[in-house]
Amino acid sequence: MEILLGGILLGGTYALIAMGLQLQYGVSRIMNLANGEVLVAGSFCAFWLFMGAQVNPILAIIVIAPAAYILNWFIYTYFLRPLVKRSKTQGHLEVDSILSTFGISFIFIGLMHAIFGGEYFNYEYLEIPYEIFGQAYGVNRIIAFICAVIFALSLYVWLSKTRSGLKLRAVSVNPESAKLVGIDVDKTSAMAFSLGGAVTAAGGSLISMFDTFDASIGVVFTMKALIIVILGGVKEIKGTIVAAFVLGLAETAVATLIDPGLTLAAAFLLFILVLLFRPQGLFGRESP
Amino acid sequence: MTKKEVRNFLIAMALFVLAALLPIADSGYWLSIGVTIATYMVLSTSWALFSGPTHYISLATGAFYGIGMFIVGGGIDLLPYWMLVVIAGCAGAILAALIGLATLRLSGVYFVIFTLGLAEFVRQIVTWIQTTMGSSSGLYVLTDLNDTIIYWELLVLGALVYLIGWWINRSRLGFALRIIGNDEVVAVHCGINTAYSKVILFIFSGTVATIVGALLAPRLSYIESNIAFSPMLSFIVVITALLGGAQKLWGPIVGVIPFMLVWDFLTATFPNQTTLMLGICFLLVVYLIPNGFAGLIEKYLPLRHQER
Amino acid sequence: MNALSALSVQNTTKRFGGLVAVNQMSFELRTHEVLGLIGPNGSGKTTMLNVISGALKANSGFVSLFGKVISDQPANLIARSGIARTFQLVRTLNSMNALENVEAGGVFGHRRLWKNSLRSQAIEMLDKVGMAGSMNNPISSLTYIDQKRIELARALMSNPRLLLLDEWLAGLNPSELQIGIDVINNLKSEGHTIIIVEHVMDAIRSLCDRCVVMNTGKKIAEGKPEEVLEDEGVIQAYLGSEHA
Numbered sequence: 001m002e003i004l005l006g007g008i009l010l011g012g013t014y015a016l017i018a019m020g021l022q023l024q025y026g027v028s029r030i031m032n033l034a035n036g037e038v039l040v041a042g043s044f045c046a047f048w049l050f051m052g053a054q055v056n057p058i059l060a061i062i063v064i065a066p067a068a069y070i071l072n073w074f075i076y077t078y079f080l081r082p083l084v085k086r087s088k089t090q091g092h093l094e095v096d097s098i099l100s101t102f103g104i105s106f107i108f109i110g111l112m113h114a115i116f117g118g119e120y121f122n123y124e125y126l127e128i129p130y131e132i133f134g135q136a137y138g139v140n141r142i143i144a145f146i147c148a149v150i151f152a153l154s155l156y157v158w159l160s161k162t163r164s165g166l167k168l169r170a171v172s173v174n175p176e177s178a179k180l181v182g183i184d185v186d187k188t189s190a191m192a193f194s195l196g197g198a199v200t201a202a203g204g205s206l207i208s209m210f211d212t213f214d215a216s217i218g219v220v221f222t223m224k225a226l227i228i229v230i231l232g233g234v235k236e237i238k239g240t241i242v243a244a245f246v247l248g249l250a251e252t253a254v255a256t257l258i259d260p261g262l263t264l265a266a267a268f269l270l271f272i273l274v275l276l277f278r279p280q281g282l283f284g285r286e287s288p
Numbered sequence: 289m290t291k292k293e294v295r296n297f298l299i300a301m302a303l304f305v306l307a308a309l310l311p312i313a314d315s316g317y318w319l320s321i322g323v324t325i326a327t328y329m330v331l332s333t334s335w336a337l338f339s340g341p342t343h344y345i346s347l348a349t350g351a352f353y354g355i356g357m358f359i360v361g362g363g364i365d366l367l368p369y370w371m372l373v374v375i376a377g378c379a380g381a382i383l384a385a386l387i388g389l390a391t392l393r394l395s396g397v398y399f400v401i402f403t404l405g406l407a408e409f410v411r412q413i414v415t416w417i418q419t420t421m422g423s424s425s426g427l428y429v430l431t432d433l434n435d436t437i438i439y440w441e442l443l444v445l446g447a448l449v450y451l452i453g454w455w456i457n458r459s460r461l462g463f464a465l466r467i468i469g470n471d472e473v474v475a476v477h478c479g480i481n482t483a484y485s486k487v488i489l490f491i492f493s494g495t496v497a498t499i500v501g502a503l504l505a506p507r508l509s510y511i512e513s514n515i516a517f518s519p520m521l522s523f524i525v526v527i528t529a530l531l532g533g534a535q536k537l538w539g540p541i542v543g544v545i546p547f548m549l550v551w552d553f554l555t556a557t558f559p560n561q562t563t564l565m566l567g568i569c570f571l572l573v574v575y576l577i578p579n580g581f582a583g584l585i586e587k588y589l590p591l592r593h594q595e596r
Numbered sequence: 597m598n599a600l601s602a603l604s605v606q607n608t609t610k611r612f613g614g615l616v617a618v619n620q621m622s623f624e625l626r627t628h629e630v631l632g633l634i635g636p637n638g639s640g641k642t643t644m645l646n647v648i649s650g651a652l653k654a655n656s657g658f659v660s661l662f663g664k665v666i667s668d669q670p671a672n673l674i675a676r677s678g679i680a681r682t683f684q685l686v687r688t689l690n691s692m693n694a695l696e697n698v699e700a701g702g703v704f705g706h707r708r709l710w711k712n713s714l715r716s717q718a719i720e721m722l723d724k725v726g727m728a729g730s731m732n733n734p735i736s737s738l739t740y741i742d743q744k745r746i747e748l749a750r751a752l753m754s755n756p757r758l759l760l761l762d763e764w765l766a767g768l769n770p771s772e773l774q775i776g777i778d779v780i781n782n783l784k785s786e787g788h789t790i791i792i793v794e795h796v797m798d799a800i801r802s803l804c805d806r807c808v809v810m811n812t813g814k815k816i817a818e819g820k821p822e823e824v825l826e827d828e829g830v831i832q833a834y835l836g837s838e839h840a
Contacts (some may be wrong), residue, residue: 029399033404068510082575088690095343096398099530102523103570110564216563219404219519226401259405259416268409271402272390460703460710467700470689477649479705480676481752 003253004037009137011248012145012282015152015241017221019226023196026235027172030080031094033101035225036218037108038068038197042204043213044116051122057125057209059148064205065198072197075104076190084189087114105218112215122212144206151202156237168192172235199226220264233281243282246270297522300450308443311436319435323507325548326442327500332529332540333520334496337453338489339526339536341465344396346490347522348387348403349497351410352380354516356501358414361427361511369431373502380498381491388487403522411517418513426512433506441503449496453537457493461485523566524551530573533582542581600774601663602627602789603648603758608667610640610647613644617643619813625758630780630790632804632821636834640813641793642684645760648791649681650674651682661758672751678757678787682747682764684793688735697746698722721749725779741772750781752765756788759783759790765799797825 017039022033045064079100087093106263128139159165170178171188179185207213207221228247232239247267254266274281310322331349339346356376363372387406391399456462464485467475475482505511524547532543547569555562577584603625610618618640625631633641646652648659650671659667666674680701689697698718702709709717722728725745735743744764751759767777777799783790784803794800800807800821807824809817811833817824824830 025397031400033400079571091343091396095345096578098345098397098400099526099570100574103567106523106563106567106570108567110561110567113563114561215524220408223401223405223408230398230401259420261419262407262412262416265409265412265416268405271405275390275394275402276396279398463700463703465597466692467689470691471687473651474687474689474700474750476671476749477651477675477681478700478703479672481670481672482702 001226003249003256005137006256007249007252009141009145009248010252011245012148012152012229013072013203013206014248015244016206017200018240018244019152019155019237020196020198020200020203021222021225022229022234022240023168023192023199024238025229027168027192028076028080028196029090029093029175030076030084030193031101031194031226032196033098033222034075034105034108034218035101035196035200036220036222037105038072038218039113039200039204039207039221040112040213040215040218041099041108042068042201043208043276044112044121044206045201046208047121047123049175050125051148057205058063061147061202061205065202067243068201069194069198073190073194073255075197076193079104080193081186084186107223109216109218116215120212120214121208123208124244125209133138138210144209147206148203151199152241155199156241159237199277223264224267226272227267230281231270231274233283236281239283246282295552303324304443305435308440311439312536315436318437321427321548321552323435323439323442323504323551325467326439326446326543327504328525328528328544329541330442330446330500331497332532332544333446333453333527333537334493334523336447336529336532336540337449337456337537338486338493340536341462341469341541342486342489343469344392344486344490345400345526346385347400347421347519347526348404348406348494349515349524349525350519351403351407351461352383352494352497353501353521354407354410354414354513355379355383356498356503357505357511357516358427358510359498360502360505361429361516362507363524364427364429364431369433369506373499376502377495377499381495382500383498384491384494385487386401388490389483392486392490393483407517407519407522411513414513414517426510429505429509429511438503442500443539445496445499445503450537452492456489461488465489517539520562520566523570525568527569527573531569531577531580532581535579539580539582542585552567554592599703602629602661603791604660604663605644605648606657606659608644608647608654608659610643610654616813618647618654621810621813621815622657623808623815625789625791628787629805630784630788630792630803632784632800632807633793633801633810634795634807634824635810635816638812639810639833641810642762643790643813644810645681645762645793646698649679649760672704675705675754678754679760680751680754680756680758681760682742682744682751682762684742684762684766686740686747688743688746690735692735693731694722694727694733694735694738694746695719697735698749698753701750705754706757707753707755712745718749718753721752722746724752724782726775741768741776744768744776745779752783757789759788761790761792761794763793763795765794765796773799781788796831801825 004250021035022034024035033112042064046057046060049060050057081099083093083096083100087096125140130137130139130142161170166186167183170183171185173184224247228243229240231246247270250266250270251263255263311319318432335346335349359376360372379519391402411502464480467478467480468482468485472482508515528543528547529540531547532541554565601624604760605767606619606622608621609616616768621644633644643652647654650669654667658665661677666677689700695718696765698721699714702714702717712774719728719731722731725748726737727742727745727749730738730742738746773796780803792803804821806819807813807821809824816833817827817830
């Protein structure tokens with residue numbers, strides 16, 4: 001029970017950050033390895049706003065998300081679009097964007113390191129225990145979970161019910177055909193990429209409420225988000241949500257039953273199993 | 289062998305002898321940086337043999353290297369050193385084969401992520417084993433091997449990598465890899481077992497990286513998982529190989545030498561900004577010299593004859 | 597199964613999720629025969645070729661080459677047992693020159709040449725498709741039809757027992773088309789066994805001994821080209837029911 005609840009609480013935030021990455025990879029076709037650093041940057045902003053001006057981290061998202069949107073739009077326009085234009089094949093773009101986003105992620109880490117230093121950070125916000133089924137959980141965790149679920153759900157509804165969401169999904173399925181029905185693929189890709197960044201940074205703000213972080217932890221979140229996206233099937237939003245909870249549960253189980261030092265190892269093991277037995281993801285489909 | 293090949297071989301031999309004389313000239317700073325350069329020369333060249341033609345970016349070098357170190361660290365009191373190096377090579381080959389079989393059938397992105405996580409995965413496992421078995425977090429490797437001997441060992445390994453690389457490039461395997469790098473679908477329909485070809489090359493580069501780790505273990509004398517599995521190593525291998533040009537056998541070394549000299553200076557001057565500088569290096573290579581120094585040389589030196 | 601059957605496709609079905617792209621297809625191909633696989637867009641022709649060449653695995657049914665079941669094998673082994681193909685959208689190896697592109701077909705497949713014999717065969721194949729003059733040219737400098745010829749030469753390099761041509765004549769202008777038809781006609785007279793997926797009806801009429809017509813994944817007709825092209829059902833499939 002303890003594992004189940006802990007896993008679900010963790011899975012909520014994971015779902016949100018994985019959706020951020022999925023927007024970037026699924027629609028703009030850019031594997032953004034700087035994704036985790038955007039998340040950590042979100043955490044640092046939340047920390048800074050909270051310590052400096054006592055802004056509550058949920059309200060801070062109103063500032064953080066648009067800022068991240070603009071930042072990611074800038075990254076896409078000036079760094080990644082030239083690669084999209086230059087590459088002849090999807091494979092070529094893949095290699096280029098991997099290297100470029102690695103570079104960007106290192107620059108992020110370097111800058112955050114220079115500004116905040118290499119220590120671990122956390123702050124106390126709503127650290128009130130709340131009992132569910134006889135087990136205490138921090139109120140901050142629960143609130144972060146609820147916010148994450150609200151964001152993830154509204155994103156899901158937006159993607160599946162609105163016109164602009166439909167555009168994104170069209171580009172995701174087939175950019176060539178999307179062009180033919182009058183969608184500006186380039187603009188839509190930029191938007192999806194920026195939106196993905198905004199969602200990720202919002203996730204970072206939520207995570208900072210209950211977790212410690214440092215300048216170089218981003219890669220861990222990138223890994224986890226990627227594992228979730230691949231586990232769920234790259235273009236399946238529902239799959240991503242389910243996979244996020246699977247990973248949350250697996251990590252909590254390993255941390256409680258074996259050793260908290262092995263959470264990433266658990267995630268990685270899950271990844272290996274997917275690659276071996278279901279490389280298209282739990283919900284992925286073969287395409288013609 | 290053609291005349292040109294004989295000439296190239298003689299040049300390579302002369303360079304090798306010249307490089308081998310370095311410890312006689314200096315045994316301080318230059319030998320120490322010589323060891324570093326030799327290390328990355330071997331790692332980058334073997335990395336490029338796999339990643340150059342296939343375009344799979346492997347970040348597993350650090351994991352293999354760390355495993356090599358830990359095999360030496362764990363077994364130094366039980367077995368002779370040379371045997372541990374052999375065991376390290378075998379362990380690297382087996383691990384690379386397993387990873388290759390699991391991931392090389394899939395797209396490049398999955399492979400990158402997998403190898404990115406691998407070093408951290410292995411590090412967590414090693415740390416966990418050490419703590420549950422109650423031993424201390426580090427291992428002592430005390431031998432009488434000094435920098436000069438390590439340097440020569442690395443040079444010999446490097447020469448071997450070059451010879452094997454040269455042979456692979458002339459063989460059917462090398463041709464198969466070039467076809468795979470161009471278009472994997474065509475490769476399959478030409479009858480190439482693509483998974484097999486990729487796995488063979490990945491095993492080669494994994495084995496070499498593990499042996500390099502084993503050879504360098506005596507230099508550190510105290511081995512700790514945080515140092516052995518440093519993620520920085522994998523990235524420096526990638527950047528030096530790309531800087532030099534991963535498409536040519538001699539490309540990586542053209543990248544390694546200037547990069548390590550500059551890098552050594554920069555890290556000494558700005559010790560806290562290494563990550564930032566690495567990031568800038570990545571962007572410079574991707575945007576300004578996408579084909580590396582080798583690409584630039586080929587572009588600006590008029591080709592005298594069509595090369596195969 | 598009769599002894600002369602080169603290829604036999606039996607009850608083959610391929611699904612993508614809910615979509616049945618190939619539905620219970622069965623047909624036979626004799627040695628030295630040129631078979632046209634035709635049908636409207638989206639009728640499953642290319643998927644059928646992909647199943648035969650092993651690019652896709654069928655969900656049920658099987659394919660056999662000269663009596664030996666191949667549909668359980670990976671694509672590279674199918675290539676090795678003697679099936680070579682070209683692609684609907686031309687696929688060349690862009691970092692290599694024309695000669696190397698052709699050589700690629702003769703090293704790992706049904707024929708395993710190397711060194712001198714490889715080179716001389718590749719030159720011969722380039723000659724056969726009329727490209728001997730540009731063997732050292734980079735692929736990117738070639739025109740579309742020339743790239744298609746290189747692709748065909750690469751397929752021929754393996755001395756295939758069965759050749760699959762996926763819309764090899766598509767996108768050619770009338771004079772190029774005539775050259776293309778002549779090239780295939782030569783292959784036919786050399787005794788090659790070929791399946792052609794094609795939309796160009798003139799080419800089908802002049803080249804094919806027999807046709808199999810597909811619509812929505814099913815076989816709707818089979819026979820001599822002039823017969824099937826007169827068939828009510830086939831005309832309906834191509835033009836829609838209001839024209840029938």
